[in-house]
Amino acid sequence: xxxxxxxxxxxxKWTAVQPVARNKHFLVVKVIExxxxxxxxxxxxxxxxxxxxxxxxxxKTLRDTTLWRQGWV
Numbered sequence: 001x002x003x004x005x006x007x008x009x010x011x012x013k014w015t016a017v018q019p020v021a022r023n024k025h026f027l028v029v030k031v032i033e034x035x036x037x038x039x040x041x042x043x044x045x046x047x048x049x050x051x052x053x054x055x056x057x058x059x060k061t062l063r064d065t066t067l068w069r070q071g072w073v
Contacts, residue, residue, distance in 0.1 A: 006059050009028045009059060011027065012070070014026045014072075017066060017069060026048055027046065042058055043057070
């Protein structure tokens with residue numbers, strides 16, 4: 001898998017291996033910056049393509065290939 005960096009995640013496409021609330025395809029719509037800017041980014045918001053619901057997850061979980069696949073598969 002390609003190396004992920006939180007600053008490059010905005011507008012990337014992801015497919016959930018197991019559907020999340022009946023949604024499988026997601027787009028990163030927001031990278032949540034930490035309150036003290038010197039700390040690392042921890043969260044991103046994913047928007048479901050079909051329903052438009054927004055879910056907040058830790059961006060590092062996108063590295064787990066048992067949960068997420070990069071792109072729309």
